[in-house]
Amino acid sequence: xxxxxxxxxxxxxxxxxxxxxxxxxxxxxxxxxxxxxxxxxxxxxxxxxxxxxxxxxxxxxxxxxxxxxxxxxxxxxxxxxxxxxxxxxxxxxxxxxxxxxxxxxxxxxxxxxxxx
Amino acid sequence: xxxxxxxxxxxxxxxxxxxxxxxxxxxxxxxxxxxxxxxxxxxxxxxxxxxxxxxxxxxxxxxxxxxxxxxxxxxxxxxxxxxxxxxxxxxxxxxxxxxxxxxxxxxxxxxxx
Numbered sequence: 001x002x003x004x005x006x007x008x009x010x011x012x013x014x015x016x017x018x019x020x021x022x023x024x025x026x027x028x029x030x031x032x033x034x035x036x037x038x039x040x041x042x043x044x045x046x047x048x049x050x051x052x053x054x055x056x057x058x059x060x061x062x063x064x065x066x067x068x069x070x071x072x073x074x075x076x077x078x079x080x081x082x083x084x085x086x087x088x089x090x091x092x093x094x095x096x097x098x099x100x101x102x103x104x105x106x107x108x109x110x111x112x113x114x115x116x
Numbered sequence: 117x118x119x120x121x122x123x124x125x126x127x128x129x130x131x132x133x134x135x136x137x138x139x140x141x142x143x144x145x146x147x148x149x150x151x152x153x154x155x156x157x158x159x160x161x162x163x164x165x166x167x168x169x170x171x172x173x174x175x176x177x178x179x180x181x182x183x184x185x186x187x188x189x190x191x192x193x194x195x196x197x198x199x200x201x202x203x204x205x206x207x208x209x210x211x212x213x214x215x216x217x218x219x220x221x222x223x224x225x226x227x228x229x
Contacts, residue, residue, distance in 0.1 A: 035218065045158075045166065045209055047218040061217045095165055102156045102172070102213055106165035 002026040004096050004107035011113045012086050019082040020110045022096030029077040030054040033099040036070065036081045038092040039109075046092075050099070051079055086114045118142050118212050122221035128229040135197040137224045139210035144190055147214050154214035157186055157195045159206045160223075166209060170195065202228065 007021040022034065036048040049060035051070040058070045064083070072079045079096060093109040119142040129135040139155070147154040153173035158166035168177045170186035173193055183198045197204055205228060210221040 037218075044223050045211070045220040047220070059216055099213070102154075102168065103158075103166075103211065103218075104168055104171075104177075106167070109165055 002098065002105045004098065004105055006094075006096060006107040006110045009111040009113070011115065013116055014086055014088060014114055016086050017082060017084045018086060018112050019080055020094050020096075020112070021078055021080050022107050023076065023078045024098075025077065027098075029074065034070075034072070034079045035097045035099055035103065036068075037095045037097055037103075039095070040089065040092040043092075048081070048094075053077075053079065083112075086112075088114050090114050117217055118145060118215050118219050120210055120212055120219050120221040122208075122210060122224050124224060125222070126225040126227065128227045129197075129200045130229045131202065132199050133229075135200050135204070135226055137195045137208055137210075137226075139188075139193045139195070139221050141191045141193075141212055145212040145214040146190075153189050153193070154212055155186070155188070155193050156211045156213065157184075158209045158211065159204075160209065161206045169208075197226070200226070200228070 003025045005023045010018050012018050033050045035050045051058045053072045067084050069082045091114045095109045096107040097103045098105040121140045123138045145154045155173040157170040160166040169180050169184050174186045185196050187194050207223045207225050209223050
């Protein structure tokens with residue numbers, strides 16, 4: 001069965017970077033785009049970008065351009081999201097999401113807390 | 117960017133009654149490759165990730181109860197819960213996947229009256 005297992009919660013200081021992992025299993029890793037979506041406490045869903053695991057091609061939302069980097073490791077079927085220069089309003093749950101035309105499988109989310 | 121606007125923001129419905137959520141896109145979300153409406157509906161319960169209910173505007177995801185249905189085309193879409201159950205209390209989001217950036221509606225909270 002498809003599984004997206006994300007890394008654990010992180011606490012970071014403003015200005016720092018965070019790198020969240022999403023280890024996949026149960027399907028052919030190289031075939032499906034992987035997206036990242038975040039959700040601030042009590043707020044809605046915000047799309048951050050995607051990566052194609054086969055080519056490594058990426059596309060980022062304008063709001064995150066220059067601060068976010070998506071990468072993948074094809075040897076471990078894992079994708080990564082790194083967000084730099086963290087601000088207080090980056091505090092959120094970050095989700096990896098598989099796209100099979102539509103968003104069909106979500107990771108359980110990784111809570112990132114930004115606090116001095 | 118395509119703006120997705122849901123209405124209402126919240127909804128209180130009696131058990132067994134119908135709940136209707138609307139979603140309007142700022143432009144057509146017909147997918148260029150297959151002429152289908154690229155619209156999904158998600159259900160999110162507290163502490164959980166969103167779960168897809170409907171895709172291609174009206175196709176129910178496997179395992180989703182048939183009291184959930186989606187309709188609409190072009191720029192206007194609807195999610196209907198035909199007979200609200202206690203376990204349906206959640207926030208519901210629409211999302212378009214025809215264009216980048218992928219965009220979501222602001223969410224509609226459904227509660228029991």
